[in-house]
Amino acid sequence: MFGYYFDLALRSLARNKVLTALMVLAIALGIGASMTTLTVLHVLSGDPLPGRSGTLYYPQIDPQDSRGYLPGKSKPMDQVTWIDGMNLLQAKRADRQALMTGGDVAVQPGNSTLDPFYEDARYTTADFFTMFGVPFQYGHAWGAAEDEAHERVAVISSRLNDKLFGGGDSTGKALRLDGTDFRIVGVTGDWSPNPNFYDLNRKSYDENEGVFVPLSTSQDVGMVHDGSVDCWGNGGGGNTPDHNAPCVWLQFWVQLDSPAKAAAYKTFLVHYSEQQKALGRFQRPPNVELRNVMQWLDYNQVVPDDVRLQTWLALGFLLVCLVNTVGLMLAKFLRRASELGVRRALGASKKALFAQLLVESGVVGLVGGMGGLLLAFIGLWLVRRQPASYAALAHLDPAMLFTTFLLALGASLLAGLLPAWRACQVAPALQLKSN
Amino acid sequence: MQIKPILAALRRHRLATLLIAMEIALACAVLCNACFLVARRWTMIQINSGVDESSLAVLTVNGFDPNQAADVNARMLTGLRSIPGVQSATLISEVPFGPQTGAAGVTHEPGDFKNLIGVVDFVLAGPGTFKALGLKLVEGRLPQPDDYRPATSFLPDDAQVLVTRQWAEHAWPGENPLGKDFWCDKMHFRVMGVVDHYARAQPSQYDLQQGEWTVFTPVVPGGSLAGTYLLRARPQDVQRVLQAARAAVPKIAPDVVLDQDNSKTLGDLRMNYFKTDRIMIGLLLGVVVLMLGVTALGIVGLTSFWVAQRRKQIGIRRAIGATRGDILRYFQTENFLIVTFGIALGMLLAFVLNAVLMKFYELPHLPLYYLPVGALVLWGLGQLAVLGPALRAAAVPPVVATRSV
Numbered sequence: 001m002f003g004y005y006f007d008l009a010l011r012s013l014a015r016n017k018v019l020t021a022l023m024v025l026a027i028a029l030g031i032g033a034s035m036t037t038l039t040v041l042h043v044l045s046g047d048p049l050p051g052r053s054g055t056l057y058y059p060q061i062d063p064q065d066s067r068g069y070l071p072g073k074s075k076p077m078d079q080v081t082w083i084d085g086m087n088l089l090q091a092k093r094a095d096r097q098a099l100m101t102g103g104d105v106a107v108q109p110g111n112s113t114l115d116p117f118y119e120d121a122r123y124t125t126a127d128f129f130t131m132f133g134v135p136f137q138y139g140h141a142w143g144a145a146e147d148e149a150h151e152r153v154a155v156i157s158s159r160l161n162d163k164l165f166g167g168g169d170s171t172g173k174a175l176r177l178d179g180t181d182f183r184i185v186g187v188t189g190d191w192s193p194n195p196n197f198y199d200l201n202r203k204s205y206d207e208n209e210g211v212f213v214p215l216s217t218s219q220d221v222g223m224v225h226d227g228s229v230d231c232w233g234n235g236g237g238g239n240t241p242d243h244n245a246p247c248v249w250l251q252f253w254v255q256l257d258s259p260a261k262a263a264a265y266k267t268f269l270v271h272y273s274e275q276q277k278a279l280g281r282f283q284r285p286p287n288v289e290l291r292n293v294m295q296w297l298d299y300n301q302v303v304p305d306d307v308r309l310q311t312w313l314a315l316g317f318l319l320v321c322l323v324n325t326v327g328l329m330l331a332k333f334l335r336r337a338s339e340l341g342v343r344r345a346l347g348a349s350k351k352a353l354f355a356q357l358l359v360e361s362g363v364v365g366l367v368g369g370m371g372g373l374l375l376a377f378i379g380l381w382l383v384r385r386q387p388a389s390y391a392a393l394a395h396l397d398p399a400m401l402f403t404t405f406l407l408a409l410g411a412s413l414l415a416g417l418l419p420a421w422r423a424c425q426v427a428p429a430l431q432l433k434s435n
Numbered sequence: 436m437q438i439k440p441i442l443a444a445l446r447r448h449r450l451a452t453l454l455i456a457m458e459i460a461l462a463c464a465v466l467c468n469a470c471f472l473v474a475r476r477w478t479m480i481q482i483n484s485g486v487d488e489s490s491l492a493v494l495t496v497n498g499f500d501p502n503q504a505a506d507v508n509a510r511m512l513t514g515l516r517s518i519p520g521v522q523s524a525t526l527i528s529e530v531p532f533g534p535q536t537g538a539a540g541v542t543h544e545p546g547d548f549k550n551l552i553g554v555v556d557f558v559l560a561g562p563g564t565f566k567a568l569g570l571k572l573v574e575g576r577l578p579q580p581d582d583y584r585p586a587t588s589f590l591p592d593d594a595q596v597l598v599t600r601q602w603a604e605h606a607w608p609g610e611n612p613l614g615k616d617f618w619c620d621k622m623h624f625r626v627m628g629v630v631d632h633y634a635r636a637q638p639s640q641y642d643l644q645q646g647e648w649t650v651f652t653p654v655v656p657g658g659s660l661a662g663t664y665l666l667r668a669r670p671q672d673v674q675r676v677l678q679a680a681r682a683a684v685p686k687i688a689p690d691v692v693l694d695q696d697n698s699k700t701l702g703d704l705r706m707n708y709f710k711t712d713r714i715m716i717g718l719l720l721g722v723v724v725l726m727l728g729v730t731a732l733g734i735v736g737l738t739s740f741w742v743a744q745r746r747k748q749i750g751i752r753r754a755i756g757a758t759r760g761d762i763l764r765y766f767q768t769e770n771f772l773i774v775t776f777g778i779a780l781g782m783l784l785a786f787v788l789n790a791v792l793m794k795f796y797e798l799p800h801l802p803l804y805y806l807p808v809g810a811l812v813l814w815g816l817g818q819l820a821v822l823g824p825a826l827r828a829a830a831v832p833p834v835v836a837t838r839s840v
Contacts (some may be wrong), residue, residue: 019736021735022732022733022735025729025732026729026732026733029725029729030729033722033725104500106692115685116498116692117692117695118497118498118692118694304797305795306711306715308795309472309792309796310715310718311485313465313469313718313719313722314722316461316464316465316788317463317465317722317725317726320458320461320462320465320726320729320730321729323454323457323458323461323733324458324729324730324732324733326454327454327458327733327736327737328733328736328737330450330451330454330737331451331736331737331739332740334740334744335743336746386711386714408827418450422450423537425767
C-alpha cells in the first residue's frame with residue numbers, strides 16, 4: 001500500500017510543480033537555517049571531555065570579607081587564592097587534584113631563524129595531565145616529585161613542537177622561556193578540549209596552550225600571569241598578585257570517581273570554610289559549590305549570546321516556513337477534493353485517505369530535507385569563514401545529519417496533519433455531484 | 436467596496452484565513468524584533484571614537500622588566516620618532532577598539548563602594564597624546580606640563596583629568612562638570628576639561644549609552660604607562676609607517692617582544708572589532724528578507740488556490756455586471772483584512788518576543804514606532820503578493836459562468 005501511495009504522491013506532486021516547489025523550498029530554507037545554527041550550538045555546548053567530564057569537579061569557596069555579603073544570594077568565587085589553592089591541594093581529599101593558572105611566556109627559540117614570540121602557557125601541578133587524560137606524542141608528563149623540587153621541566157603542545165622542532169621528538173631538549181632554560185619532558189598529542197573548560201577566563205575555543213610548566217617553577221622564575229584576577233578588601237592590583245594577597249586568580253580542579261565521594265568532598269569544603277573562619281581568614285559563613293564540568297560550563301553561560309540568538313531566530317524562521325507549508329498543503333489537498341471524493345465513493349476509508357496524504361507530505365519533507373542539508377552545508381561553510389574563535393569547529397557530524405532528516409520529516413508530517421485531516425472531511429456525494 | 440460579502444466568504448475558509456494571519460503575525464513579531472536588534476548593533480558600529488582614526492596607529496611591546504619601563508619608553512620613543520613619516524609618537528595605555536587596560540568603578544565620595552556612579556575607562560596618556568589623538572575640547576582647558584602625575588600602581592593618587600560629555604552628563608546631570616571631583620577608591624580626580632567624543636576601548640561590552648565613559652588621565656611616562664605607543668602620520672602614510680615601526684622594534688629595543696596582534700592601525704582595529712557585529716547584522720537582515728519572501732510566496736500560493744476555486748463565482752459576478760476592477764479590489768480588500776488581522780495578532784507576539792529577549796539579553800523595550808512601520812511593510816508585502824493572483828482573477832471572462840465545468 002505504501003508503494004502505491006508513494007507513487008500517487010509523486011504523480012500528484014508532479015502535477016502542480018510550482019506549488020510543490022514552493023513547499024519544498026519553504027521546508028528546505030527553514031531546515032537549512034535551523035540546522036546551521038543548531039550545529040553551531042551543538043558544537044559549542046558539546047562535552048569537552050566525553051567520558052571524563054562527569055567525574056571532574058570544580059570546587060568553589062568564598063574567602064571574601066563580609067562586606068556586601070547577602071546570605072543565600074552571594075555566590076562563591078569563581079577561582080581560588082594561592083593560600084586556599086595550596087591548602088586544598090595538599091589536603092589531597094580527592095582522587096586527583098590540580099591547581100593551575102594561565103600565563104604568557106616569551107619563547108626564545110634556539111635557532112636564529114625564528115624571532116622570539118609569545119605563547120600561551122599553563123602553570124599547573126602534575127595531576128593536570130592524568131586527570132584530564134592528555135595524550136602524549138612523545139615523552140610523558142612530569143610527576144609530583146618534579147612539582148616538589150621546583151624543577152625546570154616543560155611539556156609543549158604538538159603545534160609548538162612542529163613550529164620549533166619540525167615535529168621531531170624533542171624530549172630532553174632545552175627550551176628557553178622568559179630567559180630561563182627548561183628541559184622538555186613531553187609533547188602532547190592531539191588534545192584540544194572545546195571549550196577550554198578548565199580556565200574560562202581565557203574563553204576561547206579551538207585554542208590551547210603551547211607550553212605547560214610546573215606551577216611551583218613558574219612562581220620561582222616569575223612568569224607573568226594572564227587571566228582574571230579578582231581582589232577584595234585592600235588587595236593590591238596587578239596582574240600577578242602576591243601569594244598572600246586577598247585575590248583569586250587560580251583554578252582548582254578535582255577528580256571524584258563516585259557521587260558519594262563528591263558529596264563527601266562538598267562536606268569537606270564546608271568544614272574547610274568553617275575552619276578557616278575559626279582561624280579568622282574567612283569572614284563569611286561557609287558558602288561552597290561543587291560543580292562538574294557540564295554544570296560549570298552551564299553556570300558560566302559559555303555559549304556566546306549571539307549563537308543562542310541566531311538559534312532562536314532560525315527556529316522562528318522554521319516556524320514561519322512550517323505555517324507557510326501548512327497553508328500550501330491545505331490548498332493542494334483541498335484542490336483534489338473531487339479526486340478524494342471519488343476514492344471515498346469507491347470504498348476507501350478516511351484512514352486510507354489520511355495515510356495517502358501523509359505519505360505525500362512526507363515525500364515533500366524528504367526532498368525539502370535534502371535541500372535543507374545542502375543549504376546547511378553552505379551555511380556552515382559561511383560560518384567557518386567568520387572570524388569567531390569557534391568558527392573552524394562548525395562541521396556537520398553524523399548525529400546532526402540524522403537530526404536534519406528527522407527534523408525535516410517530522411516538520412513536514414506535522415505540517416501535513418491538519419490539511420490531511422481537513423481534506424478527509426469531504427462529503428463524497430457532494431464532490432461527485434458537482435462534477 | 437462592501438466588506439460584508441468578503442467576511443462571509445472568509446468565514447467559509449476559516450482555516451486558510453487563520454493560517455495566512457498566523458504567518459503574518461509570526462513575520463510581524465520576528466520582523467520588528469530583528470530590525471530592533473539590527474538597529475542597536477548598527478548604532479554601536481557607528482560609534483564616534485572621537486579620535487582621528489585614519490591618521491593613527493598603535494604599537495605594543497612587552498616582555499621587559501617593569502623597572503626598565505622608563506628606559507624602554509625613552510628608547511622606543513626616540514626610535515619611533517626617527518622613522519620617516521611619523522608626525523608624533525607618544526605614550527598611551529589604551530586606544531579605542533584595542534585591549535582594555537584600566538576600567539574601574541568611580542564614586543562621588545572617597546571609598547564609598549555602595550554608590551557607584553559607573554564603571555569608566557581610565558586612559559593614561561603621556562605628554563603630546565591629547566593633540567596626537569585629535570580629541571575635540573568643548574569646555575575647560577588642555578593638560579599643562581605640571582598636570583602630568585606619576586602613576587606607580589595603576590592610577591595617580593591625585594590628578595586633574597578630562598572627561599567625555601557623555602560621562603559628564605551622566606555623573607553631573609544638568610551641572611557644569613568643570614572642577615567637579617570624583618574618586619576611585621581613595622584616588623582623587625578633578626575635571627579640568629570636557630571632550631566632545633572619546634570611545635572607551637571595548638564599547639560593545641557596555642550599554643549603548645556607556646560607550647564613551649572615558650576619563651583621559653595625564654600621566655608621567657614610566658611605571659604603569661609603558662609599552663604602548665600611539666603613532667600619528669598622514670592618513671596615506673599610516674600603514675607604511677606602522678610596517679616600518681614594526682620592523683624597527685628589534686633594532687630599537689632588542690630586549691622587548693612585539694605584540695603582533697595589538698600593533699595595528701586604528702582603522703584596522705575598528706574593522707576587526709566590529710566584524711562579528713557586521714556579520715550578525717547581515718545574518719539578521721538575511722533572515723528577515725527570506726522570511727518576508729517565504730510569507731509572500733505563501734500568500735501567492737493560497738490566493739491562487741482561492742482564485743482557481745472561485746473561478747465560477749467570479750465568472751457569474753462578471754456576467755451580472757461586476758467590472759474587472761471590482762474583482763481585483765475584492766481580492767485586494769480580502770488580503771488587506773486578513774493581513775490586518777495578522778498584524779493585530781503580530782503586535783502582541785512582537786511584545787511577547789521582546790519580553791523573552793529582554794529576559795535573556797540585556798535589551799530595552801521595543802520602541803513603539805517599530806509597530807506601525809512593521810505594519811506598513813506587511814500591508815505592502817500582502818498587496819504585492821496578492822496582485823498576481825488577483826489580476827488573474829480579474830482576467831476570468833464572464834463566459835465561464837455559462838460553462839458547466
